[in-house]
Amino acid sequence: MALFCSSIIKRVVVPKLTRKLVGCHLHTCASRHAAAPPDDGSHLWLSSFGGGAVDLTKDDVSGLAVLTLNNPERLNAVTGNMMLQLADIVNDLKEWKGGKALIVHGKGHTFCTGADLNMVRNMLDSKHGREMCAFMHKTLTELHRLPLISVTAIDGPAIGGGAELCTATDFRVMTEQAHIRFVQALLGIVPGWGGGTRLTRLVGRTRALDLLSSGRAISPEEAVEMGLANWMIPTGHDVVEATTDWVQKYTKGKPEVVRAVKNVVVAGAEMSLEESLAEEAEQFVNVWGGPAHQEAMLRNARHKK
């Protein structure tokens, strides 16, 4: 059963980005990570490539947010406007203290076909390529580090930048009709949204080289087998509802505990040993003696199988 109750869903209206984005201001451990490429505000031209939208719903009771790529006429290709909206949404989610989980999906039976090719054809010079790359690196790096358990629900194709985007969440679940395909080399480029780095860390050097140089499609079965995907959504189920049920096993605790767990893992994955150990200690102290800890001690919790 889905967690959502329609009366408590807030539709978040994300203001169009008209200001220079400030640098990383995560209140979690992520602020001490090596910086993503610098953001000097040179990306504002992206707003001239309109169309599509990125929608967000947040449920304060369950702590679950759903992010929808909404450009179905172009199979959810990402326009410049959508890039700016995605960045605003990630900033909004950073500040969501009651949040526990995030589902990312696409409208209709498609996840995402990458950058809008109508835009790409008009920005083939290196200045614009560099600026778009830096902007998407920063946004997806911050998405990856959000103190939320994040999962991409893939139905239909996840191609090019869409394949990269799905590597920026913690988990991936796929329908039988889904596939992931890094087509960048077939287009004369390499991944430009941080997906090459994330893929290599997820599946290892040899598999990443195979997938990135061949541009072949990865079926859900193969994705699960190599650890790129974590579950196949049974046929006939609503994708978001099924994913909501699937992610619940990770979100039973209070938000501060779920978030602390994610922060510990992000630190372990990205920081040096010394920094990560220090961060783990800080996360531990933050939850020690807190409401969830006190409650567990009072009920004398036992953990039999």
Ligand SMILES: C[C@@H](C(=O)O)C(=O)SCCNC(=O)CCNC(=O)[C@H](O)C(C)(C)COP(=O)(O)OP(=O)(O)OC[C@H]1O[C@@H](n2cnc3c(N)ncnc32)[C@H](O)[C@@H]1OP(=O)(O)O
């Ligand atoms: C920046 C870079 C990166 O990785 O860093 C990228 O992302 S490069 C982007 C990489 N992505 C791609 O190369 C995907 C190109 N698209 C395709 O190969 C194909 O559309 C498939 C995804 C295989 C689906 O083929 P199928 O025959 O089912 O549909 P279709 O081709 O008629 O597509 C339906 C409509 O969506 C549009 N459409 C599809 N993908 C699009 C894209 N990425 N940008 C803009 N429009 C796109 C088509 O032009 C078409 O519009 P009309 O009905 O108006 O004709």
